[in-house]
Amino acid sequence: MGASPEQSRRVILVGRTGLDAKLRADPDLELLRVRNAMEAIAELGDPIDEHSPARAVVVFGEGATPGVAGRSDESMPDAVAGLRLVDPNVSVLAMTPLPASVLSSLDGVLDPAADGEDIADQIRASVPNAGVRASGQPSQQAPQPAAQQSSPAHAPPAKPSPAPLHDDRVAAVIADPAIALASGQDPVETMVETLRQTLKDATLRLENGHLPNGAAVVWQGRVLATLLSDKLTVDQLARQGESLAPWLAIREQYRRLRLAAYSDPLTGAWNRRYFDQFLAGALAEAKEHRHNVTILVFDIDNFKSYNDRFGHEAGDDILIETVRLLRSVIRPTDRVCRIGGDEFAVIFHEPHGPRDPASRHPTSIHAIAARFQAQVRSARFAKLGNDAPGNLSISGGLATYPWDGTTPAELLRRADELAIEGKRQGKNVIMFGPGTPGGQA
Secondary structure, three states, X not given: OOOOHHHOEEEEEEOEOOOHHHXXXXXXXXXXXXXXXXXXXXXXXXXXXXXXOOOEEEEEOEOOOOOOOOOOOOOHHHHHHHHHHHOOOOEEEEEOOOOXXXXXXXXXXXXXXXXXXXXXXXXXXXXXXXXXOOOOOOOOOOOOOHHHOOOOOOOOOOOOOOOOOOOOOOHHHHHHHHHHHHOOOOHHXXXXXXXXXXXXXXXXXXXXXXXXXXEXXXXXOEEEEEEEOOOOOHHHHHHHHHHHHHHHHHHHHHHHHHHHHHEOOOOOOEOHHHHHXXXXXXHHHHHXXXXXXXXXXXXEOOHHHHHHHHXXXXXXXXXXXXXXXXXXXXXXOOEEEEOXXXXXXXXXEOOOOOOOOOOOHHHHHHHHHHHHHHHHHHOOOHHHHHHOXXXXXXXXXXXXXXXXXXXXXXXXXXXHHHHHHHXXXXXXXXXXXXXXXXXXX
């Protein structure tokens, strides 16, 4: 029997937990795997999409935190504190065995010998430990195993108290970038601004690379940026750089995770998830500012026959080259997306309107599509031998807001209909809706 919606969980496995195979088949668990605690914090702050479960559970395994080999090092309570700053309602579990000093900062432990159904039930039953403080210092009472938590599932957890200041490193300002990250903003910009206000130094700034006359911001032996100021000494800057370094690392991991979540690993094009989200935003913007948005949906004619005849490696080359050719003719604000096997979609979007006031949006897109179509026809692919020149072609449909539709679903459906009509006319055709003069290319 499946869990209720309230029991659905976004489960982030950190390091080597051995739970992937046990939990993968559970439909009520959205399973994500990351390498370390920094990636877990970034993932926690940015769910895959709006349909992701609201409740999150993080499970620490071997290698989850840097430092001492294994997972039982002193940095795990700090990692737990970082997770709670991003989401106070997160449940944090670990695989046994762990020392009491580490266990006391967690919400429970999981038995690696248990079967997948039992572990899934424990994860769904877990609740945040109200005794853990945001500073990362453990409470005196160690948590019970996740399956034996006595707190009711609907009871709200106690809000963590702010981390205390220690030394003169301004470590307490960690809460501001954590909130920024959870809100989809840049945590580093928030952190730098907080430091400016705290230190009363408007000249404080962060620059990329390793620059002279400043303090290098280093994470795990790698220079991420340089902190500069017209008032503070390098030594003073270095102390603040220590508090900035983890947030730069989080931002970098966040960007990598986001890119992986929204891009196609083979071609480098954006994927269907990105297409859906970007198109919805582009149409909302176009409606507000009375701009046009056009989408081109196309596929490669007879692509399956190329795969069957020349092999999947050759087919992959065709897909990769198709994206490269398309990017060479579109504008910087347009988006190339792979939405199926050999099916692509391009969003032609000018957020500030056309640069040339005399140009007409549909007509200019017509010209771009025709130029791309001609490039595909003349492209040469080494793995196809002498059969390549002139043999490849594409068929597709162009639909423009607002003439062909006013919602993403309407535009996509109209573009698909036009693409199918082009196939019926003998392929190697791009059909246009009434918003674009020309009819076909």
